[in-house]
Amino acid sequence: MSTTTYPFFQVDVFTDKGYLGNPLAVVVALDPSLPIPTDQQMAQFANWTNLSETTFLLPPTDPSKADYRVRIFTPTCELPFAGHPTLGTCRVFLERIGAALDEPRKIVQECGVGLVELLVSQDGSIAFVAPPLSKTGVVEEDKVLIACQAMGIDRSEVLATQWIVNGPKWFALLLKDSETVLRANRTPTEQSKTIEFGIVGAYSEQQRKSPQDPFFEVRTFPHADTIDEDPVTGSFNCPGV
Numbered sequence: 529m530s531t532t533t534y535p536f537f538q539v540d541v542f543t544d545k546g547y548l549g550n551p552l553a554v555v556v557a558l559d560p561s562l563p564i565p566t567d568q569q570m571a572q573f574a575n576w577t578n579l580s581e582t583t584f585l586l587p588p589t590d591p592s593k594a595d596y597r598v599r600i601f602t603p604t605c606e607l608p609f610a611g612h613p614t615l616g617t618c619r620v621f622l623e624r625i626g627a628a629l630d631e632p633r634k635i636v637q638e639c640g641v642g643l644v645e646l647l648v649s650q651d652g653s654i655a656f657v658a659p660p661l662s663k664t665g666v667v668e669e670d671k672v673l674i675a676c677q678a679m680g681i682d683r684s685e686v687l688a689t690q691w692i693v694n695g696p697k698w699f700a701l702l703l704k705d706s707e708t709v710l711r712a713n714r715t716p717t718e719q720s721k722t723i724e725f726g727i728v729g730a731y732s733e734q735q736r737k738s739p740q741d742p743f744f745e746v747r748t749f750p751h752a753d754t755i756d757e758d759p760v761t762g763s764f765n766c767p768g769v
Contacts, residue, residue, distance in 0.1 A: 532562055535624075539616035542760045550760045552616035553582040556624055558596070560587065574601035580755045581613040585621060594638035596621050600695075604751070608640025609695030611762015615654050618646050641695065658766050663693035667701075671723055675701060678720035678749075679712040679727065692767040696724055696750065700768040703729040706745035714749060714757065724750045726764045 535556040543549030555573065557564055564586060565573070574582035582601050588594035598617045600607045607613075618635055627633070629652040637644045637656075646656045667689035676683050681703065688702040703709050709729035714720075726748035731741065746768065748761045758764075 532565075534559075534562065534565070537620050539619060541612040541616040542762075550612045550758070551579050552613055553577040553579050554585055554617055554620045555582070556585045556620065558585060558587055558624065570599060570601055571606070575603045578603055580750065580758050580761075581607070581610055583613045583617045585617055585624075588638050594636045594643055597638040600639065602750070603755075606640070607695045609644065609659055609763065611656070611658075611695075611764070611766065612760065614639070614644060614646070614656050615762060618648075618654050618656075622648065656762075659694055661692055661694050661767060663691045663697075665691050667691055667699045671699065671725075672701065674717070674719045674723060675699075675725050675727075678717050679714055681708060681712050690768075692764065694767060695763050696761075698748070698764050698768065699723070699725050700764070701725060701727045703727050705729045706731045706735070709745040709747055712747065716756070721751060724748075726761070726768050728768055 537554045537556070539552045539554055540546060540549040541552050555565070565584060570584050580602060584599045586597040586599065588597045598613070600610050600613045614637060618637065621635070622629060630650055632650050633648045635646040635648060637646060641659045644656055644659055646654055648654050672686060672689055673683060676686065685704050685708050686701050687704055689699065691699045706729040709727050712727060726746060729745050731743060731745065746765055748758045748764045750758055
């Protein structure tokens with residue numbers, strides 16, 4: 529049986545220090561002489577990596593509109609968009625084409641939500657224009673109570689709720705302060721395994737001793753049967769905060 533081999537990278541996103549970011553697996557399938565991996569192959573490989581997301585870097589459908597196409601998989605499903613996979617895949621693409629990382633440029637990514645613009649700065653950092661939310665509004669009370677029970681927090685400690693669906697089906701709970709976010713101790717229940725949510729709490733002015741100190745504490749919890757807590761998530765952090 530013949531086997532096709534593709535370049536594979538593991539990228540540490542959201543950090544400039546090794547092993548402190550959010551890991552991402554990137555499979556490069558840009559070579560036109562090789563077949564595109566099948567849906568089943570992509571899903572199986574993403575399940576095997578067991579990372580929160582695995583991406584497949586593919587040729588764009590229309591090269592006049594996008595630089596590349598990406599498909600994003602969790603261990604159990606495909607996502608139309610996600611934040612840290614977008615950033616990590618773009619970095620791999622730039623390195624594969626030999627682009628200078630200190631030259632500002634615009635990159636257009638094709639993915640499940642359409643075209644996403646990324647801006648590469650002179651210092652090599654990458655930012656993206658977040659796609660519009662496909663669902664907003666106040667979260668249903670039954671889901672709020674399920675999340676509170678799983679986190680061991682009282683409903684009275686939740687100040688506001690909001691759907692922020694832009695790929696993953698996140699909803700956000702604004703808690704009364706950063707300490708409440710930090711002491712939350714997730715104990716997954718059968719019901720909580722079916723929801724994806726994050727919690728946000730603000731630091732007080734007294735706690736912020738310098739301009740570099742954070743304004744918010746954020747924690748995110750995808751489906752508990754795959755990844756218990758995601759260390760950092762672009763698709764949640766930007767709209768969630």
